[in-house]
Amino acid sequence: MTELAATMQRCLEGLGRVRGQIHRVIVGQEAVVELTLLALLCEGHVLLEGVPGLGKTKLVRALGASLDLSFARVQFTPDLMPADVLGTSMVGQRERGGFDLRFERGPIFANLILADEINRASPKTQAALLEAMQEQAVTVRGERHELPRPFLVLATQNPLEMEGTYPLPEAQIDRFLFKILVPYPSEEELVSIIERTVGPEEPCCQAVLTAGEVQALQHGVREVVVPPHVAEYAARLILATQPEHVSASPRVRRFVRYGAGPRGAQALVLAGKANALVQGRFNVGLEDVRKLIAPALRHRVALNFDGLSEGIRVDDLLAEVVDHVPVDKKPVGI
Amino acid sequence: MKAAALSMLLTRAGRNLNRILVSIHVARAMAWTGTVAGIAVLAARFFGLRDALTAWIALTALGGLIGFAVGRARRLDRPETARWLDRHLGTGEALSAALICLARGCAGSFDAAIVERAEVLSAPGTKIGWPMRFLLHRAATAVIVMAVFAPAIGLWSHGLGAPCTAALPGASPVQDRPGRPSGPKKASRALELPPQVVAQAMFPYDKELALQAEQALRAGDAELLNELIMQARRGMEEELARAQSPEERRRIQAEQERRQSIIRGTQSSSGNEDRDEESTDGRPAPAGGGEGRDGREQEPEGRPGKSGMASMASRREAGGRPQDGIGLTENGDLDDIYPRPPGPGSGTKGGGTPGTGRGNARGSQGRTAEKTGGDRVLIAPREDDSVLEYVLPGKGARVPLVQVVPDSRRAAEGALGHAFVPAEYADSVRWYFLALSRETAATPPKEVQP
Numbered sequence: 001m002t003e004l005a006a007t008m009q010r011c012l013e014g015l016g017r018v019r020g021q022i023h024r025v026i027v028g029q030e031a032v033v034e035l036t037l038l039a040l041l042c043e044g045h046v047l048l049e050g051v052p053g054l055g056k057t058k059l060v061r062a063l064g065a066s067l068d069l070s071f072a073r074v075q076f077t078p079d080l081m082p083a084d085v086l087g088t089s090m091v092g093q094r095e096r097g098g099f100d101l102r103f104e105r106g107p108i109f110a111n112l113i114l115a116d117e118i119n120r121a122s123p124k125t126q127a128a129l130l131e132a133m134q135e136q137a138v139t140v141r142g143e144r145h146e147l148p149r150p151f152l153v154l155a156t157q158n159p160l161e162m163e164g165t166y167p168l169p170e171a172q173i174d175r176f177l178f179k180i181l182v183p184y185p186s187e188e189e190l191v192s193i194i195e196r197t198v199g200p201e202e203p204c205c206q207a208v209l210t211a212g213e214v215q216a217l218q219h220g221v222r223e224v225v226v227p228p229h230v231a232e233y234a235a236r237l238i239l240a241t242q243p244e245h246v247s248a249s250p251r252v253r254r255f256v257r258y259g260a261g262p263r264g265a266q267a268l269v270l271a272g273k274a275n276a277l278v279q280g281r282f283n284v285g286l287e288d289v290r291k292l293i294a295p296a297l298r299h300r301v302a303l304n305f306d307g308l309s310e311g312i313r314v315d316d317l318l319a320e321v322v323d324h325v326p327v328d329k330k331p332v333g334i
Numbered sequence: 335m336k337a338a339a340l341s342m343l344l345t346r347a348g349r350n351l352n353r354i355l356v357s358i359h360v361a362r363a364m365a366w367t368g369t370v371a372g373i374a375v376l377a378a379r380f381f382g383l384r385d386a387l388t389a390w391i392a393l394t395a396l397g398g399l400i401g402f403a404v405g406r407a408r409r410l411d412r413p414e415t416a417r418w419l420d421r422h423l424g425t426g427e428a429l430s431a432a433l434i435c436l437a438r439g440c441a442g443s444f445d446a447a448i449v450e451r452a453e454v455l456s457a458p459g460t461k462i463g464w465p466m467r468f469l470l471h472r473a474a475t476a477v478i479v480m481a482v483f484a485p486a487i488g489l490w491s492h493g494l495g496a497p498c499t500a501a502l503p504g505a506s507p508v509q510d511r512p513g514r515p516s517g518p519k520k521a522s523r524a525l526e527l528p529p530q531v532v533a534q535a536m537f538p539y540d541k542e543l544a545l546q547a548e549q550a551l552r553a554g555d556a557e558l559l560n561e562l563i564m565q566a567r568r569g570m571e572e573e574l575a576r577a578q579s580p581e582e583r584r585r586i587q588a589e590q591e592r593r594q595s596i597i598r599g600t601q602s603s604s605g606n607e608d609r610d611e612e613s614t615d616g617r618p619a620p621a622g623g624g625e626g627r628d629g630r631e632q633e634p635e636g637r638p639g640k641s642g643m644a645s646m647a648s649r650r651e652a653g654g655r656p657q658d659g660i661g662l663t664e665n666g667d668l669d670d671i672y673p674r675p676p677g678p679g680s681g682t683k684g685g686g687t688p689g690t691g692r693g694n695a696r697g698s699q700g701r702t703a704e705k706t707g708g709d710r711v712l713i714a715p716r717e718d719d720s721v722l723e724y725v726l727p728g729k730g731a732r733v734p735l736v737q738v739v740p741d742s743r744r745a746a747e748g749a750l751g752h753a754f755v756p757a758e759y760a761d762s763v764r765w766y767f768l769a770l771s772r773e774t775a776a777t778p779p780k781e782v783q784p
Contacts, residue, residue: 004443165757223443227430229417257747276426281451282444283431285420304747309768328417 008220008277015041015217015278017208021066024203026059027196028189034278035180035295036063036154040214041221041274044177044267045133045153047118047168047299054182056156060114063154065205067214069111070148076121078164082128086138087145103140108132111148111211115155119165126172129153133175150214170258170302177267179299217277224273225283231269232329234289238265240321241301249324252317255307260300267296286327293318337436337449340429343456348415350462352405354469359405360398361472365479367397372483379487387487394480422463425455537566539589736774743767 015037022033032048036059039046048056057073064071074085087106091099107113108129118126132138136147155176157168173179185193196203240247241259252259272288279288298314371393379386410418416429423429432452435445442448529551537543543566550558567590574586746767750760 005447008444167757167760170751220443225431225434225442225444225448227417227427227434229413229430230427257751281426281428282448283427285426285428287426302751305743305764305768305771308764309771327421 004220004223005282007216008282011209011213011217011220012278012280014209014213018063018066021205021208022059022062025062025205026055027192028185029055029059029182032059032180032182035178036060038271038274038278038292039177040067040150040152041217041277042177042267042270043150043152043218044270045155045175047173047176047179048154048156048182049159049179050156050182051160051184052158054184056182057114057116059182060112060154060156062205064112064114066208067112068207068210069150069214071112071114072107072110073114073116074107075116076118076125078120078122080121080125082125085125085128086132086140089141103143103145105145108138109145109147111150111152113151113153115153117157118155119157119167121166123166123169126166126168130172130175133172150211150218173299174261174263176299177271178295180295181298221270221274221277223282224276226269226273227283229328230272230284230286230289233286233325233327234265234268234272236325236329237289237293237321238262238268238297240325241297241318247325249320251312251320255303255310255312255317257302257304257307260297264297264300267300268292271296290322293322337432337453337456339453339456339458340432340436340449342458343419343460344412344415344429344433347419347462348410348412350464351415351418352409354465355409356402356405358469358472359408360401361469361476363401363404364394364398365472365476367400368394368476368479368483371397372479372487375487387484390483390487419462423455423460425452428452428455536563540566540569735770739767739770739774743771 019033019037026033036046036048040063048059050056061071061073074080083106085106085108087104087109089101090104092102094100115129118129128138132147132151133153136149136151138145138147153176157165236247238260239245240249241252241256241264242248243253243256243259245259248256248259268289269284271292272284275288275292276282276284294315297318301314301317303312303314368390371390375386375390375393378389413430413433416433417427419425420427420429428448429452432449435442435448438445440446440449529548533544533548533551536547543562547559547562550556550562570586570590574583574590746763749755750763755763
């Protein structure tokens with residue numbers, strides 16, 4: 001076994017410990033935690049959507065605490081300005097006397113950013129996140145500032161309260177690796193939450209994985225092998241979400257306004273790599289791609305008015321796409 | 335890096351899978367060709383094909399060979415074999431990935447680990463469920479096809495219902511005219527004979543008359559032929575008057591009666607012409623005798639060999655080519671010779687060009703409305719529904735709502751997707767267009783008064 005493979009084994013054990021730390025705070029929500037960790041390994045951003053009180057913010061806080069990474073929280077409001085997120089130039093006094101303009105870094109200069117209720121901010125402030133999310137850098141007054149690595153934005157939004165909100169534009173929502181829907185907890189989970197949270201001591205997390213180990217895992221994800229037919233399968237899945245494409249199913253043609261693009265394909269395969277690595281494999285399988293199609297593509301497929309009025313769920317359409325698209329481009333015949 | 339177990343597994347699996355694949359192709363091809371060829375051979379056997387069983391076996395074997403060639407051409411290579419094994423062993427594409435790693439010399443960070451895992455998965459004890467079900471299905475189909483067609487063709491070839499193919503030398507059977515009711519099989523056995531033979535048969539004792547008759551037959555001149563017959567009759571009457579012995583008198587009388595019957599036949603065929611025309615019921619006929627290739631093919635079965643002079647004459651008028659042959663029954667009996675009636679479609683009786691029934695009148699559809707164009711267009715589904723009343727630039731013309739809503743809706747979808755619109759306003763726009771869509775779907779498109 002190579003050195004990198006051995007490092008991976010060690011880091012994956014650390015990732016298991018992170019999972020354990022998060023579950024000290026978060027009861028249930030295994031899929032949400034798992035997808036968040038996969039996004040961390042891919043260095044991809046996550047959009048968490050759920051009604052208030054399901055532990056979205058707590059999850060991100062727990063993740064920040066479990067990792068030895070800097071963490072910042074930004075509460076997005078309609079009056080939040082880009083400078084409040086990125087930072088601004090302040091007049092400061094020089095040591096030798098006199099004044100100059102210094103760049104005061106905003107909360108974006110952290111490893112983990114919790115953008116709470118991101119859809120409440122004005123489009124201007126939302127757009128300020130664009131460069132940071134895509135380039136891992138911000139430009140203020142013509143000066144480019146690199147963001148610390150790893151850099152991960154975990155944004156939350158509430159699907160119910162739409163009044164006074166600004167839905168994220170397509171260009172920005174496409175930059176999130178996953179859109180994770182946070183479900184209600186079950187009865188047992190609720191009981192466990194009550195037992196853990198109403199006592200005198202509230203559980204907390206300890207840092208069990210260093211930034212270096214996280215980066216090693218992120219590097220390892222990129223090294224995972226993707227067989228050509230798996231990449232072709234992912235490409236066919238992406239094309240089948242596009243209503244204009246010949247491979248689109250009748251329901252996709254009828255209900256979808258636009259489908260996933262190249263960034264969706266990248267997200268799907270990268271997430272598949274991370275999933276394979278977490279499972280202890282160094283190659284992506286078809287099942288990895290199938291498993292992650294919903295979180296990777298649900299925010300990249302937009303329904304048209306017909307779809308909205310019929311109450312179509314994007315996840316159902318994506319499941320149909322998986323059923324509709326053949327695994328092999330050229331069947332072997334047996 | 336060596337991957338002996340993986341290589342061995344791929345080789346073994348590839349060999350077996352390719353055998354199965356080729357066998358499947360052979361069985362499938364034999365089943366198809368066996369079925370198609372069986373039906374074709376049975377049909378051909380009905381029309382006189384000899385040795386149908388051999389032909390069917392040869393065709394089916396040819397199909398099998400083609401299937402074999404196709405199967406060989408579509409053999410699985412190593413990546414495809416690895417993919418098949420991954421699928422059936424549930425290895426999560428480990429073998430495919432290992433092949434990639436081996437192909438690039440295990441240069442990647444995880445390549446060695448991937449190959450190691452593939453080696454473990456390819457251990458010699460690995461059990462593979464070969465896809466025999468597909469092969470058995472195809473083979474069973476092929477066997478059923480063989481079991482059905484082989485006895486059927488064999489029985490028909492050597493036992494039941496072998497059709498008679500006997501034919502007189504130098505004579506070809508006259509075929510039925512298409513579109514006409516078939517008569518008894520015996521009647522269809524009219525023969526084609528050269529005009530010279532016919533003429534000699536008509537005038538065996540008078541070479542000069544026979545020569546003239548031959549020319550008349552070649553020219554399709556019915557009047558001349560009748561004239562010759564009448565002339566021969568008159569000559570025989572004169573001979574009869576001069577005859578001395580009773581034998582000679584009987585011979586002349588018999589000959590006279592025979593020729594008389596020829597003349598009667600010629601006259602009675604004119605009556606048949608009329609009946610034929612009536613039977614066509616005024617429908618456009620096939621292009622008369624002109625389309626006949628050799629003046630015998632379109633003979634009705636009920637009157638074998640009646641390709642007469644009138645027919646040939648009319649055919650010539652219709653652009654047809656008079657030919658050498660005329661109809662004659664199989665036994666050469668001239669009593670059965672009738673002139674061919676002209677095709678009912680030729681000439682003015684054909685009914686002319688049928689009308690299409692459409693004409694030029696197109697109603698008001700497509701007519702440019704008087705009020706189209708201008709600077710105002712009023713679009714409203716109902717007079718009393720002011721909410722959905724919608725005024726666009728244009729003048730006078732009223733466009734049904736159903737024609738404009740889809741485009742407007744698409745434009746609104748695009749605008750909402752690309753502009754920063756607060757959610758409550760976006761919802762308003764969305765529901766407005768949904769209401770419009772429902773409205774237009776519920777009410778049929780119609781022009782309404784503003």
